[in-house]
Amino acid sequence: MQTPFGKETYLYWYEIMLLLRRFEEKAGQLYGMQKIRGFCHLYIGQEAIAAGAMTAIRDDDNMITAYRDHALAIAKGIPARECMAELYGKATGCTKGKGGSMHFFSKEKRFFGGHGIVGGQIGVGAGIAFAEQYQNTDRATLCFFGDGAARQGILHEAFNMAVLWQLPIVFICENNYYAMGTSVERTSKVLDIYRLADAYDMPGDSVDGMSCEDVHKGIERAVRRAREKGGPTFLEIKTYRYRGHSMSDPAKYRTKEELEEYKEKDPINQVLKTIMDNKWATEEEIGHINEKVKMEVDEAVKFAEDSPYPDDSELYKDIYVQEDYPYITD
């Protein structure tokens, strides 16, 4: 297969996607064992978006997403162990056991969160990009949300101002076809979500989310536009989540055949096939990567297990920046 991307890119894609897949599989398993509580939304099936995005941006670009945030956070550079510890609610977690599954953050990695109100981060993302423009940087902001969020009013308000002010942002709708259990067809007559951009005179495009190559190309083009002060872009990346909306969802609203159809296009298998076809790695070398990923996930679980819960004194910390805020305690 001819490809503009080289060996290193493919090996990175393979390893990061496998890590995201194995991390989520483990999270699902641990949720069943009640080691992880609360809500837990897995990314399994959507990994090509995280992988393709990461090769298309710079380390200092910004990222913000919704509550299905584990994979994007790890891809952006938050160590898997800190993410697993966060799922456990431990003090060593990426948000000290305060955020949980839906609220991963890292200021150092410029990961602006994990947000739990559907669509809320679309406007916040526009604000992050506004601040980059205000400070005259060339950083781009990737703002992710689902197909459900595309029906929220905030999308229209943020799109309008992002174009009006030419904000350096890429809005990315990860269209996995189901807003929780309600299919895209049942939420609007506009099924090509990227066309919502037309109403605001914003460039919009549809991208195959099962293909790292397509994701990379789509995001790279949009990021270049953002950096070169060409304003925002809206990408609808069509993807599929293999699991339910959250851990409590058996996904009875869709057929097994539909799921199997997407699994045949699995991005990890596709990337592996390209690697093998091009003889970029031997079976043994792939085996090493598999083993390395397994160890990283195992180590993350051990780290989470061995870590302490937050101290009771943390209850009244990080509510305000002001350290001596007079809380009402009775």
Next chain:
Amino acid sequence: MRTIALRQALREAMEEEMRRDERVFLMGEEVAQYNGAYKVSQGMLDEFGPKRIIDTPITELGFAAIGVGAAMNNTRPIVEFMTWNFAELAIDQIVNHAAKVVSMSAGQFTCPIVFRGPNGSAGQLGAQHSQAFENWYANVPGLKVISTCNPYDAKGLLKSAIRDEDPIVFMESEVAYGDMGEVPEEEYLIPIGKADVKRAGTDVTIVSYNKMMKVAMGAAEELAKENISAEVIDLRTIRPLDWHTIVGSVKKTNRLVIVEEQWPFSSISSEISYRIQKEAFDYLDAPIRRICSADANMHYAGNLVALYLPDVPRTVKLVKEVMYMVK
């Protein structure tokens, strides 16, 4: 000392802070070219330019969100709402986002933003333009709430709010923008979370804030004619509540009346009443009493507006009741 209007005091606070810190900008409906719906930002576009004085579409949720995101990313936005009634559309961003940035990120990100604008009634504006929301926001951990309309306090507190690292809800009054007050030429700040005794007295404590301070002060004036000495406290900051100042006063006067433009259920007076009965139970010689807005929507007719709002005669009567002078 010179005398200036509330709108000028607020403007000076913003101008001084914008000259001091490049990261501060003002965003909202009609703030730039129109010079402010109430002329608070008059002339600011000329000095600071369109990069820092930003007109928005009518899209409260959207520009509140842009403010929150920008505040998370090393800038210090001032977001003006034409009234807090319209900010209801933006409450998701204020409560679900701004108030939770610090906690959800475990202190990695902060949200130093000021949401400001006029709050409460302003004449015969009907039900949707006449609401007061201090208690809504004061209920939310992560927010600080300031409500004031005298020029001196407003300027000093707005300057502190802009410098504060936490998200601030700053409530003014539409009918008070033209009110004149003494404001020094030289710079000053007023700390957030400190009430102010506006009139010393010995017989009864009256607590109020924002434009109901005029009712409280008017009542104190009337009461003085009958040799009743009322101490009047202006809360200025609602959250955190400076209850120590109220307790100190009640220990002296033994009586407390609260006057507020707020619906009665779970109002600021509810919280004050709980705190004072707990901290000063043995000092109270009468039940704590209050006058709130009517537990109703505001109607249009002038007589009904007057009935809805606290006033001087009813405040005077209530004080006399807690003094057991009338039944």
